[in-house]
Amino acid sequence: MRRLLTTLAILAAAALAAAGCGGDDSSGGALESALAYVPADTPFVVALETDVDGEQYQALDDILGRFPGGDSVKQRLLQELEEGEERVSYEEDVKPLLGNPFVVSGTDAASLIESEGDTPFIGALQVADADALDRLIEKTKPEERGETAGATVYGDDGSFFAVEDDMVVFADSEDVLESALERADGDDHLDVETFEEGLQGLPEENLARAYVDLQALIEQDPDTQAARRVEWVAALRTLGMTATASGDAVEVDFNLRTEGGDLSDEDLPLAAGDEAAQVVRIPGEVGFALRDPSQLVAFFESAFQAIEPQSFGDYETGKRAISQRFGIDVDEDLFGQLTGDLSISVAVSGAFGARAEVSDPQAFRRTVDRLADALPQLGAGLGVTDVARRGELYEARLVDGGSFVFGSLGDVFVVGSDAARARLMASRDPEDVQDASGSLVAAADAEQVALRVLQQVAPQLGLGGLFGGGLFARPLDELTGSMATSTDGMRGSFRLTLD
Numbered sequence: 001m002r003r004l005l006t007t008l009a010i011l012a013a014a015a016l017a018a019a020g021c022g023g024d025d026s027s028g029g030a031l032e033s034a035l036a037y038v039p040a041d042t043p044f045v046v047a048l049e050t051d052v053d054g055e056q057y058q059a060l061d062d063i064l065g066r067f068p069g070g071d072s073v074k075q076r077l078l079q080e081l082e083e084g085e086e087r088v089s090y091e092e093d094v095k096p097l098l099g100n101p102f103v104v105s106g107t108d109a110a111s112l113i114e115s116e117g118d119t120p121f122i123g124a125l126q127v128a129d130a131d132a133l134d135r136l137i138e139k140t141k142p143e144e145r146g147e148t149a150g151a152t153v154y155g156d157d158g159s160f161f162a163v164e165d166d167m168v169v170f171a172d173s174e175d176v177l178e179s180a181l182e183r184a185d186g187d188d189h190l191d192v193e194t195f196e197e198g199l200q201g202l203p204e205e206n207l208a209r210a211y212v213d214l215q216a217l218i219e220q221d222p223d224t225q226a227a228r229r230v231e232w233v234a235a236l237r238t239l240g241m242t243a244t245a246s247g248d249a250v251e252v253d254f255n256l257r258t259e260g261g262d263l264s265d266e267d268l269p270l271a272a273g274d275e276a277a278q279v280v281r282i283p284g285e286v287g288f289a290l291r292d293p294s295q296l297v298a299f300f301e302s303a304f305q306a307i308e309p310q311s312f313g314d315y316e317t318g319k320r321a322i323s324q325r326f327g328i329d330v331d332e333d334l335f336g337q338l339t340g341d342l343s344i345s346v347a348v349s350g351a352f353g354a355r356a357e358v359s360d361p362q363a364f365r366r367t368v369d370r371l372a373d374a375l376p377q378l379g380a381g382l383g384v385t386d387v388a389r390r391g392e393l394y395e396a397r398l399v400d401g402g403s404f405v406f407g408s409l410g411d412v413f414v415v416g417s418d419a420a421r422a423r424l425m426a427s428r429d430p431e432d433v434q435d436a437s438g439s440l441v442a443a444a445d446a447e448q449v450a451l452r453v454l455q456q457v458a459p460q461l462g463l464g465g466l467f468g469g470g471l472f473a474r475p476l477d478e479l480t481g482s483m484a485t486s487t488d489g490m491r492g493s494f495r496l497t498l499d
Contacts, residue, residue, distance in 0.1 A: 030100035235260030278430030438484025
């Protein structure tokens with residue numbers, strides 16, 4: 001086990017540790033060769049690039065160099081790899097192997113869902129230098145266990161790998177490994193076209209790619225049987241993700257695909273379209289924004305009705321009772337007003353504030369007053385024990401001793417962990433986020449947020465120096481993200497820029 005894990009760790013991690021150290025570039029059809037060992041019904045595949053001479057790793061090396069101690073961390077990782085029992089050298093033993101994608105996948109959706117222990121996995125890499133692979137095996141001296149489908153199988157303390165020419169394949173059991181080797185000789189495996197279809201529209205140059213078969217996972221999980229009655233859930237197909245690096249940013253892009261001939265904008269969980277919601281920016285906090293939150297409410301109700309029709313009936317009965325008793329039409333007076341942007345700002349401490357643009361501020365103000373009267377009487381289900389007027393706002397006290405405030409200030413509805421935060425949210429105008437697209441948007445000053453985190457955890461952990469002084473956070477700039485929804489799926493990205 002130890003020798004195999006050492007070899008596997010080197011192949012997977014040395015590329016990261018050795019960014020900037022030089023390497024080979026000969027990927028060609030290496031991805032196709034590695035995917036030949038992956039089952040066609042795999043729940044997920046991750047392809048890690050190992051071309052340390054490429055632009056992506058050069059950019060990653062530049063980013064690491066901006067952080068205090070970044071170069072020493074890289075060197076320390078290489079040193080730990082080289083100081084193992086087998087004395088494996090990066091320059092002599094590992095570097096010649098790199099250059100092609102290292103593929104890791106699950107074996108099938110059922111095993112991922114039902115497995116009570118470790119999920120069975122397969123790993124495959126077409127090495128750039130087959131002779132170097134032979135030398136590494138000779139140095140680490142794993143136990144040879146025979147041949148399968150023309151490949152030599154090795155075992156070491158319960159872990160297994162096989163070598164055939166320039167291919168090395170890993171698995172967590174001998175049966176899984178043998179199945180993978182036999183699969184590569186046939187046609188029943190994941191093909192490049194299917195893998196790349198799940199990544200359509202995402203950056204072609206990247207550090208890592210991930211493919212997830214959502215449909216297979218949903219269909220294999222008995223707990224999702226009711227959820228499959230929801231049209232959008234039934235239309236889910238695949239999720240593709242990439243991680244990329246540039247000279248001043250790290251970005252994760254994703255593409256969630258749906259297929260449904262009858263799927264409409266009304267069936268979506270978030271409002272459709274590329275129009276970006278605006279975010280309230282407060283220094284040291286993370287801001288979120290949702291365009292037309294009434295769409296999310298409508299999706300929740302539709303899903304609730306499909307999954308739990310009896311409970312949904314009780315829910316509708318409760319809404320009618322509220323209307324009759326308190327004069328609040330929940331659909332029209334409350335949810336129906338939320339057609340603008342909902343902006344939320346969250347601090348590291350847990351404090352929060354939110355503001356929602358409403359279609360008729362004057363009418364909504366009357367609804368808020370009625371809601372304040374209703375909450376204590378509805379408190380058994382909501383955890384509210386009392387509501388008291390505090391100037392223009394209301395304070396709701398909770399059964400656990402906590403509280404929050406809410407009310408209408410100007411033309412917006414506000415909620416906050418305290419009155420000061422609610423007023424701050426009302427006084428701030430939401431802002432556009434650069435390059436954002438879609439109904440869900442997030443933004444933060446990454447350096448300020450990191451500083452707040454360090455200020456909280458550093459004393460508790462006894463950290464000082466680079467961490468306590470905030471030098472570690474200094475290279476960070478902006479953290480932004482957004483997601484656009486359509487009947488074809490969801491596309492979005494999260495981007496961390498650096499100074």
